[in-house]
Amino acid sequence: MSPLTVCQRHPRYAVLLAALLFATVFLLSPDDAIARHFSHRTSSAIFDPRDTTARVARAEIAYERTLERRQDMIKKFGPSPSQVVMFPPDHEPWPAYTVWDFFPPTFNCPHEVDRIGALGDGGKWVCGLSRLESKPDCVVYSFGLDWETSFEAELLARTRHCEVWGYDYVAPGFGGALPRTLRPRTHFARLGLGAQDSHAPADEPKMWTLRSLMAANGHAHIDVLHVDIEGWEFEVAKAMVRDFVGAGGEGTGALPFGQLLIEMHVWHQRFHEFLQFWEMLERVGLRPFMSEVNLVYANYNRQSGVELADYSFLNTRGHNVFIADGPAPHLPLLDDASADAGEPDLRTIRHAIAPAAVEP
Template sequence: MPSVLQRHPRYALLSAFLLLATFLLLASHQTPMTYIYSAEGADWVKDRVAISERIYQKTLMEREGLIRKFGPTPDKITSFPPDEEPWPPYTLWDFFPAAFNCPHEIERIGALGDGGKWVCGMSRVVTKPDCIIYSVGINHESSFEAELLSRTDNCQVWGYDFSVHEFGPEVQDSPALLRRAHFKPYGLAGTNAHGPEDTNKMYTLQSLMALNGHSHIDILKVDIESWEFETLTTLLRSYMVEDQPLPFGQLQLEIHVWDKKFPEMLKWWETLEDAGLRPFWTEPNLVYANYNRGGSPELAEYSFLNIRGNNIFISNEEFERARKVRHGPRE
């Protein structure tokens, strides 16, 4: 028995047209995204970073849409809308998601509570012979630095904090760890400055690195109570003007947005992005939120990967160079 399409050829043409139109309509609403990794032996890490960057750029477009929705311009957005009608269902942190994918394992280093940080690719650090860690902001808690030291035999940690005189007890009470830990009561700032009688010494990151004879830092942890805005702006722009990659592989940063307006935060955050920093992890500071009941969640921890340059977290080439220095070439 002939089918309907055989008896009515026009139905077949109409069906084919509808199928084609549906396909084209669906295709026009999808963002092309290729997930293809290199063959064995190639730099698969760079492939993963490239895919993550395409995903991140999509997130930036979504951020622009969110600003238009609740703004429609940045100056019209309240960082933490008051609990009153009409109530926009967002907070400042919704505009800055940690949308970048670390190409390696992610794990928390240090305490599960305040003091611990999320790190991308700890396995890359363990095998690096000249591993350099900078930690700015100690405040009597060094579980992060202690775990980095205890899990490696090659990392050196430089700690800075003008408000204390030594590392926290996690490092200070361990002679084995102290052999690879170096503390100075200095602060990190946008310019070098010394107080009366040479107290409250403040240094730029470039100056601290020069004092130590370092050209690169693998992990940089910064917790400087809202001075990150001024300090990082000056630091990043000094490298961006020269079109040079930042001198560190990743950044663990606590952001304090006390009294910051949304346009100011947005401009500063875009400077981080322009310099090559991509957030791969975030969490609110719940200790601060719990102790300030009824207040805004103004503190958040972020971890960033630097996708510019040739550091061990984004390049197998640099990782293999470091491995050969430590173990020698493979047979």
């Protein structure tokens, strides 16, 4: 009886024979493609889930698949970025996408993810708030308060030592959502975040770059940076990259914060411009782990589309409490360039509020 006949009558023999043949090939050819495949699978599977650095590295490998799929999607609907429409019109053909579909928040936060603050407009997604609960030197910057400070209030309530530096050149302070018991850990000044310094006595409103503001406050690092500045975020983010990393993000430095919570306003943006901006953020190590389209705005502006979206980014470059275990290395304070230029020292004004703008 032939081996083929035996296998047909007894399927189990066929499985056993196939296993023996595969094992023979694998053992006799350790350097072939099969062996390399199994070696790769084994090495990628060996990682310590308790090691934050290892979890971040694993998330980075997964995020690379998002980059490949984005390019495939551009080719499908472009085929070049300049031919992709931000929000396709509602007529044939009907490509099922918006600009936000090209930039999903697929980076896996290595810790828990919490939505901090009120439901609806105002709340923000944060990665690993537990890493800040007892951090003694926790620093939070928040630009664009507009009286909605439930995020800042809950963050302060759930941490022991965090302090919030809040800035807005329209709102007079943190507003009523912040209990008075938490206000000793807050600091406020009426100014805006800008791409260039413009805060001489005659300038109004007064605009500060992040670098100058940190220098005036004596800070070398920010744990969480919240930015909601109504469309100016593109120029401001480019200025941050220029000041801390290098023009276009080509340098080797790192942005001075652990997380960036930012609302994107893509009014009048074209897809290829937004793509270049986003790829700059990726070059400097920012990875999106959560997003929310602002549906309140979309409801009130139904003819405009879903042009506003909140994104939460983890900074995977440098050293911060969210991507590495153990104490951070000592960071030198930023040079106070504004003092050299004869500008006012923010440390003397950041707690001051005009009499007509006293907080409730």
